[in-house]
Amino acid sequence: MEYVFYGIAVSCLILSWVKDRQKTLKGLRKAWKSLEAILPQLLGILLFTGIVIAWTNPETISRVIGVKSGWLGTVGAAVVGSLTLIPGFVAFPMAAMLLTNGAGYTQIAAFVSTLMMVGVVTFPMERMYFGTKVALVRNLLAFLFSFLVAGVIGWVHGM
Amino acid sequence: MGAWNVKGFLGRYRFFLAMGLLWVGLYFGKTDLAVSSLEVCWYSLKEMLIVIPPIFILVGLFDVWVPKEKVVRFMGKGAGFRGVLLSFLTGALAAGPLYGAFPVAAVFLKKNASLSNVFIFLGAWSTMKIPMFLFEGQSLGWKFALTRLCLNIPGILLIAYVLTKMLEPDEEQWIRQQADDLTLR
Known part of the structure; x- marks a missing residue:
């Protein structure tokens, strides 16, 4: 499943190679150039994420989101979600674990939503592509929107 | 040197x-x-x-094979509802973290996709990816995942609308120029 994109990319590459070698080489050169343009950021993000995640283990996070942590817990959850960059297949089981440990649905929703939509760590990269204004406003709106999501999900689960 | x-x-x-x-x-x-x-x-x-190598290979091939007119027709300013739908779908069918979406967005911008469609694509990629949705439902419950999905569609549209409205023509120009520079001519 994880390698499905390799399958698609390689199939397209072969098809392209058969149709036009020159064009394919040009495409690969472009692929490399655009990767090389963001490689420094990617490597920086990699190290940064490692350091931050090593710091914020599930225990730290559950202390913030905690049992019945209320509004402050929701804000804390949203801040943690914005600052961290955890792949979904790690984050969802972790969130499920926090739920069984007594964290509220509202807090978990704030965490999940900001985790996916808000990227403080990737901000420099986003800024490079879209400029400061777009990167700032998009992240800010996504952050605020996550509170709406958190509120509705808390309400739905309380019914 | x-x-x-x-x-x-x-x-x-x-x-x-x-x-x-x-x-x-x-x-x-x-x-x-x-x-x-x-x-x-x-x-x-x-x-x-x-995720990164296949994404970049696909971006490179997209760049050389897909002509501007096609992208304009399907995701450009006049693409209407079909463009919105296509932007949601391309984002949702993706895999990988948000930073993987930026180079793809850049190649769309370079081919003159409309700004609002690119922002919709970014939003869908960030939070509506189908593999993630299935996983979310399994680990946090379908009530949770479905509620979030239903809210995300209008949320993404709203954010894309605000971002598009707030940009001045020269800022849009800058973003397209940047997309051009970052994917190389």
């Missing part, structure tokens, strides 16, 4: 180098934390290697 190259390298990699220094500091302060952070790095590196 040597000195210039070193300076250019230091400039471009300053964030990475700063993180490297931070890690070294951590190693001397809290060795166990530094070691476990390397484990996380290895994990994220594997995640990057799974």
Whole structure:
């Protein structure tokens, strides 16, 4: 499943190679150039994420989101979600674990939503592509929107 | 040229180098934390290697094979509802973290997709990916995942609308120029 994109990319590459070698080489050169343009950021993000995640283990996070942590817990959850960059297949089981440990649905929703939509760590990269204004406003709106999501999900689960 | 190259390298990699220094500091302060952070790095590196190379290959091939007119027709200013739908779908069918979406967005912009459609694509990629949705439902319950999905559609549209409205023509120009520079001519 994880390698499905390799399958698609390689199939397209072969098809392209058969149709036009020159064009394919040009495409690969472009692929490399655009990767090389963001490689420094990617490597920086990699190290940064490692350091931050090593710091914020599930225990730290559950202390913030905690049992019945209320509004402050929701804000804390949203801040943690914005600052961290955890792949979904790690984050969802972790969130499920926090739920069984007594964290509220509202807090978990704030965490999940900001985790996916808000990227403080990737901000420099986003800024490079879209400029400061777009990167700032998009992240800010996504952050605020996550509170709406958190509120509705808390309400739905309380019914 | 040597000195210039070193300076250019230091400039471009300053964030990475700063993180490297931070890690070294951590190693001397809290060795166990530094070691476990390397484990996380290895994990994220594997995640990057799974998604990043195919994404860039596809972006490169898209760049040489798909003509501008096609993108304009399907995702441009006049593409209407079909363009919106297509932007949602391309984002939702993706895999990988948000930073993988930026180069794809850049190649769309370069081919004159409308700004609002590119922002919709970004939003869908960030939070509506189908594989993630299935996983979310399994781990946090379908009520949770479905509620979030239903809210995300209008949320993404609203954010895309605000972002598009707030940009001046010269700012849009700058973004398209930047997309051009970052994907190379």
